[in-house]
Amino acid sequence: MVPYETAAIPIANPPATSSSTTTxxxxxxxxxxxxxxxxxxxVRSSDLRHVAQRLERLETAMLNSPSQHLSLLASDAVLxxxxxxxxxxxxxxxxxxxxxxxxxxxxxxSDLVSNPTALDGSWMDxxxxxxxxxxxxxxxxxxxxxxxxxxxxxxxxxxxxxxYVQRGELSLAGSLIQDMQSLLTRVNTGCGxxxxxxCFIDALGxxxxxxxxxxxxxxxxxxxxxxxxxxxxxxxxxxxAHFTANQAILEAFDGHDCVHVxxxxxxxxxxxxxxxxxxxxxxxxxxxxxxxxxxPPSPDGRDSLREIGxxxxxLARSVNVRFAFRGVAASRLEDVKPWMLQVNPKEAVAxxxxxxxxxxxxxxxxxxxxxxxPIEAVxxxxxxxxxxxxxxxxxxxxxxxxxxLDRFTESLYYYSTMFDSLDACALQPExxxxxxxxxxxxxxxxxxxxxxxxxxxxxxxxxxERLGRAGFRPxxxxxxxxxxxxxxxxxxxxxGYCVEENEGCLTLGWHSRPLIAASAWHALPETAAVxxxxxxxxxxxx
Amino acid sequence: MVVPxxxxxxxxxxxxxxxxxxxxxxxxxxxxxxxxxxxxxANANPIDGVFSFDVIVDRATNLLCRIYxxxxxxxxxxxxxxxxxxxxxxxxxxxANSAIYDTLCRRLVGLCRAVVVSVNYRRAPExxxxxxxxxxxxxxxxxKSRAWLESTDSKVHIFLAGDSSGGNIAxxxxxxxAESESGIEVLGNxxxxxxxxxxxxxxxEKRLDGKYFVSVQDRDWYWRAFLPxxxxxxxxxxxxxxxxxxxxxxxxxxxxxxVVAGLDLVQDWQMAYVEGLKKAGQQVKDLYLEKATIGFxxxxxxxxxxxxxxxxxxxxxxxx
Numbered sequence: 001m002v003p004y005e006t007a008a009i010p011i012a013n014p015p016a017t018s019s020s021t022t023t024x025x026x027x028x029x030x031x032x033x034x035x036x037x038x039x040x041x042x043v044r045s046s047d048l049r050h051v052a053q054r055l056e057r058l059e060t061a062m063l064n065s066p067s068q069h070l071s072l073l074a075s076d077a078v079l080x081x082x083x084x085x086x087x088x089x090x091x092x093x094x095x096x097x098x099x100x101x102x103x104x105x106x107x108x109x110s111d112l113v114s115n116p117t118a119l120d121g122s123w124m125d126x127x128x129x130x131x132x133x134x135x136x137x138x139x140x141x142x143x144x145x146x147x148x149x150x151x152x153x154x155x156x157x158x159x160x161x162x163x164y165v166q167r168g169e170l171s172l173a174g175s176l177i178q179d180m181q182s183l184l185t186r187v188n189t190g191c192g193x194x195x196x197x198x199c200f201i202d203a204l205g206x207x208x209x210x211x212x213x214x215x216x217x218x219x220x221x222x223x224x225x226x227x228x229x230x231x232x233x234x235x236x237x238x239x240x241a242h243f244t245a246n247q248a249i250l251e252a253f254d255g256h257d258c259v260h261v262x263x264x265x266x267x268x269x270x271x272x273x274x275x276x277x278x279x280x281x282x283x284x285x286x287x288x289x290x291x292x293x294x295x296p297p298s299p300d301g302r303d304s305l306r307e308i309g310x311x312x313x314x315l316a317r318s319v320n321v322r323f324a325f326r327g328v329a330a331s332r333l334e335d336v337k338p339w340m341l342q343v344n345p346k347e348a349v350a351x352x353x354x355x356x357x358x359x360x361x362x363x364x365x366x367x368x369x370x371x372x373x374p375i376e377a378v379x380x381x382x383x384x385x386x387x388x389x390x391x392x393x394x395x396x397x398x399x400x401x402x403x404x405l406d407r408f409t410e411s412l413y414y415y416s417t418m419f420d421s422l423d424a425c426a427l428q429p430e431x432x433x434x435x436x437x438x439x440x441x442x443x444x445x446x447x448x449x450x451x452x453x454x455x456x457x458x459x460x461x462x463x464x465e466r467l468g469r470a471g472f473r474p475x476x477x478x479x480x481x482x483x484x485x486x487x488x489x490x491x492x493x494x495x496g497y498c499v500e501e502n503e504g505c506l507t508l509g510w511h512s513r514p515l516i517a518a519s520a521w522h523a524l525p526e527t528a529a530v531x532x533x534x535x536x537x538x539x540x541x542x
Numbered sequence: 543m544v545v546p547x548x549x550x551x552x553x554x555x556x557x558x559x560x561x562x563x564x565x566x567x568x569x570x571x572x573x574x575x576x577x578x579x580x581x582x583x584a585n586a587n588p589i590d591g592v593f594s595f596d597v598i599v600d601r602a603t604n605l606l607c608r609i610y611x612x613x614x615x616x617x618x619x620x621x622x623x624x625x626x627x628x629x630x631x632x633x634x635x636x637x638a639n640s641a642i643y644d645t646l647c648r649r650l651v652g653l654c655r656a657v658v659v660s661v662n663y664r665r666a667p668e669x670x671x672x673x674x675x676x677x678x679x680x681x682x683x684x685x686k687s688r689a690w691l692e693s694t695d696s697k698v699h700i701f702l703a704g705d706s707s708g709g710n711i712a713x714x715x716x717x718x719x720a721e722s723e724s725g726i727e728v729l730g731n732x733x734x735x736x737x738x739x740x741x742x743x744x745x746x747e748k749r750l751d752g753k754y755f756v757s758v759q760d761r762d763w764y765w766r767a768f769l770p771x772x773x774x775x776x777x778x779x780x781x782x783x784x785x786x787x788x789x790x791x792x793x794x795x796x797x798x799x800x801v802v803a804g805l806d807l808v809q810d811w812q813m814a815y816v817e818g819l820k821k822a823g824q825q826v827k828d829l830y831l832e833k834a835t836i837g838f839x840x841x842x843x844x845x846x847x848x849x850x851x852x853x854x855x856x857x858x859x860x861x862x
Contacts, residue, residue, distance in 0.1 A: 002754050002835065004550035033548050035841045040580020040641035041552070048547050055554045062558060067566045074562040074571050082578045085555060092558075413586060413595075483573040496604055501577045511606050512596050512639040512662070513583055 004052060036085075042503075043085045054089045061096045080476040081504040150186055151193035155412070157183070158200055162408035165207065173208050177201060191423050196416045199439045200408075200446065207447035217443045221296040225304075227440070228267050230433035234425045236493045237516050240485055240508045241354050242271035244518040245391035247481050249350045250278050252389035252520075256348035259287045262341055262385075264333060264356040266293030269308040271352070273315055280319035287348075288322040292341050297329040305329060333360060334374035338381040349387040355516075357463070358394055361456040379470035383523040389475060390521040392467070395457035396507055396514045399445045411445045414515070421510035424494030460505055460517040472521040476504030545835055546843045552642075553837045557755045560635065564763050570634055570667050580641040588613035592648045596639075599684045603664065605677050607684075608638045610651045610658040621693040623656040623701055623729075623862045626685055626715075628663065628678060630706030632737060632764040638662035642840050649842075650703070653851055654858040659685055663711065667767035671779050674707070674768075678715035686726050699862050701730045702796070703854075705839065707768075709736025709800075713782060713815075720793045728796040730861040732854055734839055735803050736812060739765055740781040741774055744810035754805040754835045761808065781811075783818030790822035797825040799857045801850055803834035829853055 033045045043051055062070060077095045082088050157180050164173035180201045187194040206217075219227075232238040253259045259279075263271070272291060279286040291312065298304040305327025316323030330336045333356055343349055360375040382390060397414045401407045418438060425431045444455040464474070485499045485506060500507045500514055507514035545553075559578050563571045584594040594610045627650065629636050629643040636643060638660040647658045663677040682700070685691055691698045702712040712731050719726045739761060751758045762775075769777050778787040798819060802812045809830075819826040831838070834846040841847070 002545055002550060002554075004545050004547045035843060036548050036552060038641065038645045039552055039840065040582070041555070043548075043551065048551055052547060052551050052554070055551065055558065058558055059554070062561055070562055071565040071571070074574050079574075079577070082559075083580060085551065089555070409586070479574060479577045482577045486573055486576065499576075500581055509583075511598065511604070512581070512608070512637075 040083060041085045042083050047086055051086050051089060054086070054093065058089055058093050058096070061093060065096060078478040078480045080478045082501065083503045150183060151197070154180060154183055154187065154193060154197040158197060158204075158412065159405075159409065161204055162405045165204065165408075166404040170208050173204065177205050177208060181205075192420075193416070195435070196412070196419050199415070199419075199442045200412060202439070203443045203446035206443060210447070217440050219440065221298065222304075224440075225267055227433055227437035229270070230430045231437040232270055234427060234430040234434035235422055236489055236497055237508060238270070238354070239492075240489070240499075241393040241516060241518055242274065243488065244477065244481055244485060244506055245352055245354065245393060245520075246271065246275045246278065247484070248391055248475065248477060248520040249275060249352070249389055250282075252350060252475070252522075253279070253287060253348055256388070257287045258290075258344070258347040259350070260290040260292065260343060260347040261350045261352060262292045262294070262343075262387075264294050264351070264353040266295040266305060266308060266327070269293065269312050271354070272312055276312065276316050276321055276323070277319060280316075280321050286319075286321040288324075289316065290324045290326070290347065292326045292328060294328045294330055294333065294336055296331050303327070332374075334378060336378075338384060341385070343385050345386075349385050351382050351385065351387045351390045353391065354393045355395065357392060358400070358456045358458060359454040361400055361458065375466070376470070379467070379472075383471050386525065387523060390467075390472065390523070391518070392463065392521065393516060393518045394460070394463055396459055396509070396517040397457045398459050398462075400456040400458050408446060411442065413513075415442050417510050417513045418515055421494075421496065421515075424496060460502060460507070460519065463517075463519070467521055472523050474504050475520040475522050477501075477506050477518065477520060482506055546841070549835075549837065549841050549843060552840065553755050553835070556635075556837075560760070563635075564760065568667060568763070568766060570767065572668065575635065579636065581637065581639045582641045582644045583639070584608055590648070590652070592651045594644070594648075600677075600680055603677070603680075605664075605680060606638065606662040607681055608644070608647070608660045608662070610647050610660070612651055612655060612657075619655065620695070621699055621862050622691075623654055623699050623858050624685055624691050625650055625654065625656045625658045625701045625703050625732075625858070626678070626681060626712075627658050627660045628674075628702075628704030628708030628711040628715075629660060630704065630708045630735075630737075631665070632761075633666040633674060633707040633710075633768040634764060635665070646705075646840065649851070650854070653855050656701075656858060657691060666764070670767070670771075671769055671773075671777075674711050675714045675718065675779075678702075678711050679718050682715055682719060682726060682728075683724070700726070700728050701732060701858060701861075702728055703732035703734070704736070705734035706836070707737045707764075709733035710738060710779070712736075714779065716796050717782075717790075717793070720795050730857060731796050731798040732857060733798060733800045733812075733815075734850070735801060735806055735808070735836055736815065737764075737808065738780060738782065738811040738815050739775045739808065740784050740811060740814075741776045746810040747807045750805065750807035750809075754807070756807055756836055758807065783814060783821075790819065790824060793822070793824075795819070795822075795824045797827075797857075797861055799827050799829065799853060801829045801831065801839075801853070803836060803838060803846075804830060804832035805835040827853075827857070 031044050031046065033043050033048060036043050073095055079088070079091065157176055161173050161176040161180070164170070164176065180197070184194065184198060184201065187197070189195055189198045249261065261275070276289065279289060291309070293305055293309065295305050309325030309327055313323050313325055326342070328336060328340050357375065360378055361373055397410060399407055399411050399414070401410070415438060419435070422431060422434060441455050444453060482499055482501055485508070489497045489499065496511055498509055498511065500509065502517065505517055505519040507517045509515045563575050565571065584596045586593050586595055591613050592610055593613055594608055596606055596608050599605045599607055627647055629638060629640065639662070643660060647660050650656060650658050659681065661678060661681045664673040685700060686698050688698065693699055702716050704712040712733055713736065716728050716731050719728050743758070747758050765775050765780055769780060775781060776784045776786050778784065781787060800812060800816050802809050806812070813828070816826055816828040829850065831846045831849065838844055838846045839850055
């Protein structure tokens, strides 16, 4: 066994000259070992010795296990949050101890277990998104050197223009926009940098030339739904969001006979058929399911919420799930009051928010009535519902910075990556309409301000803080959710998408850039003291 | 021989986690590996004077590189070294965006006032020899042709560097550059605890087997996962100066800096590599650190770390 220092505690913070802990990695309170934090692990310096001893125990336990056993453990055990080393080592130890008390398995069973197509949870077979035909890696023709140079020039001009806007020099910005528009004619706007640049130039134009401040792209709720649906089909971000949230909700509902899902943005109800079918197949039988779908009021007498509810009810009937639907029409989430949801204290409640919470973040000091940001109030009433689980999916980006240039730069990188991922989609018109969907988001981030700017995306680290302050504690998503999400992506999407684990949350990104983050939470009962304990979804590992 | 506590925790954690990932049948639990790997995104905002961004070099294979650059505060110097870096992981583990390697690459930027290009090469066992070498070769060509990587003399000043399997890849990419008539000049190779081996069991392998985080058994597993089916460890990828390898005499091979850790069981192979280069008339400096274990260069909490960083800095500046 390699001996380690038994004397003084090592340096907690690296010396300034060789410091390289990135602030984007993980936030680091002072008692955390700074060097390990730079490697992605959170361990308190005072715990190091204890963790080391547990690692020694773990090594001994592993040495006493046949290697086949270890592989089985690795495939079967659900593991959580590897950044929290102390808990991680302890959970491995307890998994190993538990499994060692079972009789050893015959060797042919391990072949089955290591077969990657043997998916857990037979419900996945029912509602896998249809294999998007002919999805292949599109290989755009090699950029000519001229194009590459023009592309780089466009980016520089975009940044300069954004700087002019930030400084209020709108006439300079305006003439640069015209220059960029003419440069655009020499660049392929069908893909790559040309396409993204086109969107940003357009958004800047709306901001600079629009009369009366802020020119977003107008559109009806109906249009938004259509675009959303095509975005759903063209790339896996929403499917991942739905799948991951459903997985967590399913586990949270385990053992409950009356369950109620509150969906903050029903749209076409795309998320729910899979959950209904999974509940139908639950060992012990399905619970009674209530679904409350929130959405904008429909114009011209249609009740689109009700129509979707009826379709879902039909599906539920066909699989023998007792189901009730209620639609709550509200133009803004902050207009919803908890009494409208008619939550019954006996039911297990899941609150599901896919890309909605960021719309509640008012900019600082913009509201003349000085009302607090709606986010606090909404988080407050969510908590008052005492939900078993709150599933949150948000863009993994900081598009809510006060400075325009910072916001612009960040969104340029973010949406470039997203467009790049969309390039791999071969389905039309899904791809074209998905691009329009994204373009509208870009426009909102870049050309709108005040209450018109709804797309106020904030990164996971900030959501963790907010939700923590509001009295929510994380429910960690584990290696099983990770594995299934990864496998689905391999089967149904272009290569290049990647799932990552981030301290109990999962992110989906394109190549190495995470673009959306999925997390799950539960609320401590309001009378309970705030405690740092963390639960895990579906398991009792702690 | 004592290892700082946090280094011990870090490397032991890797060791035990890796034990879970290698299956006796030679397959690898890739999902769990990716779940466990601590990754960091690129960051276009400078942190401690370094910013990074990712680039797809080859769409067909999804070959990605992470580029690290110093944020320009002063006048950029006339010559900017470009270090093409291959992360370690015994050909199977880690990625260019692994936190430990992101940290190491950032250090190299500050140390050498260099641009670092970290290659996200394809890994074993899903992609065996020669995929990693091919990816390295692709990136080398790509780097050579980037105008924005040129120094004021309109040339790209290239070094290859890597630790563990990355060191092995650096050797083979340099060899390919030297043997092909590409005209690509590599100014220097920096090999940190490079991964080499052979059929013979050397004295250091027997003496240190299982003693300092690494065992002969796991080394064998990784070679079986990387080398072509049916090959043995005297395959030239593994044993570049072994019975099956071609001679390096007369080859215009770059100068090398080879760092060997005295507690690494593979050291006899690494010293044999150094000898092999010398016998073939190549220029090589070896730095033997008696009390160092594998991974000593990952955390700046030991004297060896600082010694090696100084040597790397000198090597790059004097060969640029």
